[in-house]
Amino acid sequence: xxxxxxxxxxxxxxxxxxxxxxxxxxxxxAHIRIVHHGIVVADTRRAVRTxxxxxxxxxxxxxxxxxxxxxxxxxxxxxxxxxxxxRYHDIVVGDERLVGVGWSYPAPTPPFALLRDHVAFYAxxxxxxxxxxxxxVPQPGGFYGGWITSAVAxxxxxxxxxxxW
Numbered sequence: 001x002x003x004x005x006x007x008x009x010x011x012x013x014x015x016x017x018x019x020x021x022x023x024x025x026x027x028x029x030a031h032i033r034i035v036h037h038g039i040v041v042a043d044t045r046r047a048v049r050t051x052x053x054x055x056x057x058x059x060x061x062x063x064x065x066x067x068x069x070x071x072x073x074x075x076x077x078x079x080x081x082x083x084x085x086x087r088y089h090d091i092v093v094g095d096e097r098l099v100g101v102g103w104s105y106p107a108p109t110p111p112f113a114l115l116r117d118h119v120a121f122y123a124x125x126x127x128x129x130x131x132x133x134x135x136x137v138p139q140p141g142g143f144y145g146g147w148i149t150s151a152v153a154x155x156x157x158x159x160x161x162x163x164x165w
Contacts, residue, residue, distance in 0.1 A: 004054070004165060009153035016054055016152055022082045023052035025060075025114045032059050033130040034121060036093045041126065042066045048114045050083075054157040054165050056139050056146035059131070060104075060118035067093075071119065074100045083112045089119055101125045103145070123147050 006017035028049045034041040044065035049057040063071065074088040089102035102119045105112060122145050123129040124138040131149050139146035141158025148156060157165050 004155050004162070007153040007155060013151055013153045016056060016154055016156060019051040019053050019055070021053040022111075023050050023055075025050050025112050027114065028059075030059075031130070031132050032061060033128075034061075034126050035128045035130075036091070036098070036126045037096070038127075039093050040067065041070055041091055041093060042121070048118055050112075050115075050120075054155075054162070055144060056148045056152050056154075056156055058120045058145045059147060060115050060120045062118055066119060071102065072097070074102075076100060078103070080105075082109065083115060084109045091121075098125045120145055 006015055009015040025048050028047050029045050030047060031045050032047045033043050042061045042065055044061050046062050046065060048060040051057055070091050072090040072092055074090040076088045078086045080086060083105050084107060086103045086105055088100045091098045091101050102121045104119045105115045108115045123136050129136045129147060131147060134149050136147035136149055139148060139156055139158050144158045
C-alpha cells in the first residue's frame with residue numbers, strides 16, 4: 001500500500017491530513033447552496049460539517065433549509081462505524097427525481113448528535129453546489145460525499161489507489 005504525500009497547504013487552506021480520525025462534526029456558518037435546473041434545492045448558513053482525515057468536508061443541512069417538498073425517502077441504508085445507521089433520500093426537482101443523492105442519521109451516535117435531522121448531499125448529481133459562493137468539486141470515487149473547494153488541500157481519498165488510506 002502506498003502512503004500519500006500531503007499537499008502543502010496554502011496560508012488560506014486546511015489540510016485534510018490534519019483532520020482527525022475518527023471523524024468529528026462541527027457547526028459552521030458557511031453559506032451552503034445547492035442549485036439544480038435553476039431551482040435552489042438548499043440554502044443555509046446553519047450547516048454542520050464533518051471532518052475526517054483524507055476527506056474534504058461533508059455538509060449536513062437542516063431540513064428547514066431544504067426546498068419544501070423536494071426531499072423524499074429513498075430505499076437503502078448503510079452503517080458508519082462512527083455516526084451510526086444512515087438512511088437515504090431522493091430530491092425531486094420538477095419532473096426529475098435524483099435517487100439516493102442525500103443521506104442522514106436519524107439517531108446518530110452521541111459524538112455526532114449535531115447531525116440529527118440534517119441531510120448531506122453528494123455534489124455530483126446537482127448542477128451546482130457552493131460553499132461561500134465557490135462552486136465545489138465532488139470528492140472523487142463516487143462513494144464519498146465530500147465537497148472540494150480551494151479552502152482544502154489534499155490529496156483526497158477516492159482517487160485511484162487510495163482505498164486503504
